[in-house]
Amino acid sequence: MVHMNPNLGSRLFLLAKKAGIMSEGYAWIITDSMGNFMNTIDDAVIDSMEGVIGLRPYVPKSKNLNSFKTRWKKNMVLMSNSNPETSAAELNVHGLWAYDTIWALAMAVxxxxPISPAFLGAHPGINNGNEIFDLRISRFGPELLAELQNMTFEGLSGEFHLINGQLNTSTLEIFNIYETERPIGYWTPDGGITRKLSSNGRQTYSTSTKELKKILWPGDSTKKPIGWAIPSMKLRVGVPKKEGFTEFIDVSQDPLTYKTTNVTGYSIDIFCSVIKRLPFHIKPEFYAFTNKSGFSNGTYDDLLYAIPNETYDMVVGDVTILADRAKYVDFTLPYSEAGTVMVVRNRKQRDIWIFVKPFSWDLWLLIFGTCICIGVVLRILENRANCQSDFIGLKKHNLGFSFPIASLAFPERDLVLNKWSRFVMVVWLLMAFILMQSYTANLSAMFTVDQLDYRFSSDECIGVQKDSFVRNFLKKRLNISDKKIRDYSTIEEYHEAMRIGSKNGGIDAIFDEIPYMKLFLDQYGSEYKIVGHTYKTDGFGFVSMLFLHL
Structure with a gap:
């Protein structure tokens, strides 16, 4: 598929013919960027383009168009005679569109x-006094625009009709280049492909290329190319050698020769499934990225640099799509969940004294001291009330020091007789209500919000996966010192380092991609949790040269 301007496209096809890829078995398609300017391309380039299929807007034949072409040629001849240095400009669809646009503007006016030279004022975008032209806004502008949008007529290029400020989608002409451009069919947005356009609208449409006329392909062949000139293609595929997280990629090697014997894993399964669905045959050959000792030969960036160095044609594995890497290699669409997260130990309290944790010990002492004081005050006040009740036969109440606590469970109105006792009870119940609500909120937070809150301190260390891009990510984006970052390879190493903590040579948090952390939490989920933000990445993808796509 060639989408270039005529000058660059002409150079491409001359080089393509010289390279021998304009022969049988190849298929070439050009877009309207070249198809509209075929009359300006040299004959030598046309010869090199034999068998190419092109697309361009269809211009229906008419008497007005033939008359205009005749007048155009006469004017070009007169201009050439008066000024020999002037080259005769060829007419194409862009010129016809410009001509129809001028006619539409004239008809709208x-x-x-009648239009008077009345203006509203200076252009609002020109107010610095350095303008070259004195642009002004005509008060007829909105009316003129409305007329243009509703304008419909038959121009030289076909029907002129604007939709959302653009010309209506026209019929496309499909042509085949063989000595000259030969129309082989047409495509309309409503019907599809048809072999011939009819003025009465009775032509048949199809979505199949079988409706097109006979096509001569490169190499004077009438056989439809399959897209590749060779029946099978060998692909050198590089794969990373990993010690951990082998669920994604696992490489088995001969212990004596270190030659790759078997490659398995989730990434390989996805890749092989894609290969089977391609309309052509590719035979992948897997090569482990290892040194002479059978260990990994470097980081993932080192592995990707082996593609432009022509060591491998592709790289398959758990390779993260990054903008820096896309400068020298090409990525497929991602096939995994994207994002990088932090995992820490679960700090949930599990002892039987959890119910006293919402309040500090000094607050508990203050509460009990307040209960005793209120009990003493109520006992004194109620003793006076009981003495007075002996004379009138009222029921006595003997209050103890535990009465303030008991009143929370038995809040009957007749527990106290003295009006001052009732005032003290109201104040105590109000304070007790606030304390109970605060206790409930703090206890709930200990099981929910506090488990999600995590603040990384400068004294803590972070673990990352060996040879991963995450180390540079932490240093450049999160400004974490390189001394606080430690490398690990397996899930077990992560767990052991988290268990002993940074004070004993381990770590306090893990920073890695979501697919890896899901495997980690699947094995040790009850002991760890994900905290903080999810830093966006593009996920895992397959890697190839910039021009190679599967």
């Missing part, structure tokens, strides 16, 4: 009627 006529419909508006």
């Amino acid at each position: 006529e419909k508006i009627g």
